[in-house]
Amino acid sequence: MDEPRWLDEQEDRAWRGYRRMRRLLDLELARELMQDAGLSEPDYDVLSDLSETPEQRLRLSELADRMLWSRSRLSHHISRMQQRGLVTREECATDGRGSVVVLTPAGRRAVEAAAPGHVAAVRRHLIDRLTPAEVSALGTLSQRVIGHLTGRPAAEH
């Protein structure tokens, strides 16, 4: 491998900035979410995805794919959330192997209690720090990178 093209000053600033922002944002959002709602970010993501479905239920594999988690990780995590009464497992009617994760009433209350504060934190620390042009650029740029990484054309929109 010959000498690669290193990052120039602007590129390095973007790359380092991205990583530091990422880390700080994560720490702060996780901290507030745990303090205000007693949920970790992974907990919230699971509950949030479930609550967005019509029936408040998803196949394990479907949920794992949406979240980009391994099945193993999701299975372990669901077991822990089940212990806490946030979700339950049901057998899948149409596939004897499958399981379905179902939001419990307590789980639903937990997301609903957590959501306003969490959205407010996302606003306070990220969205409201950005100009509308930056919000738009972040959306567009993310879609393009996602499209590349998933081997599909980016939505042009």
Added chain:
Amino acid sequence: MDEPRWLDEQEDRAWRGYRRMRRLLDLELARELMQDAGLSEPDYDVLSDLSETPEQRLRLSELADRMLWSRSRLSHHISRMQQRGLVTREECATDGRGSVVVLTPAGRRAVEAAAPGHVAAVRRHLIDRLTPAEVSALGTLSQRVIGHLTGRPAAEH
């Protein structure tokens, strides 16, 4: 807490896109780094930070602060890297409590072998997917968010 301001369509696209990009980028960069160089991202970050210092050495607390890691996490991680011969610990001459992490020759070879491929991957999956304007916007926006989260004024440009 009354009804919060939810995210509008553009904001939601940016927020979801940011998180998905983050996750996919992480998975892919970590995968390539492990495959090509046998290093995890945390390994690489430690080695990279050390190799950027004049003496290839840093106080534990200094390194932890730079990386935004807890001291405990760093201490555990350094122990594991020490086992593998990538770094060593030395006593600090000026502070009896302190330890200094030092890059070993093997550690230096490891980063130098890993760096070109890793930079190339960052380019291939992120930087080269972005227009110069987007690179610049990402840098600027990150700095502003970082400034907010660290309670200091954002560097203006």
Added chain:
DNA sequence: CGCAACTTGGTGACATGTCAACAACACCGG
């Protein structure tokens, strides 16, 4: 000086994530 308060780094217990292996079932071509 002498002592209280803080800082530094390490440790063990525990929470979380990864990986490989497995059992149960679905699917499909002969």
Added chain:
DNA sequence: CCGGTGTTGTTGACATGTCACCAAGTTGCG
């Protein structure tokens, strides 16, 4: 309908990260 092949979800061992606590050393103030 049957047997090979792939999919689904679970499990256990292990790697990594977090948290509370501690021992040793430093610092600053009376």
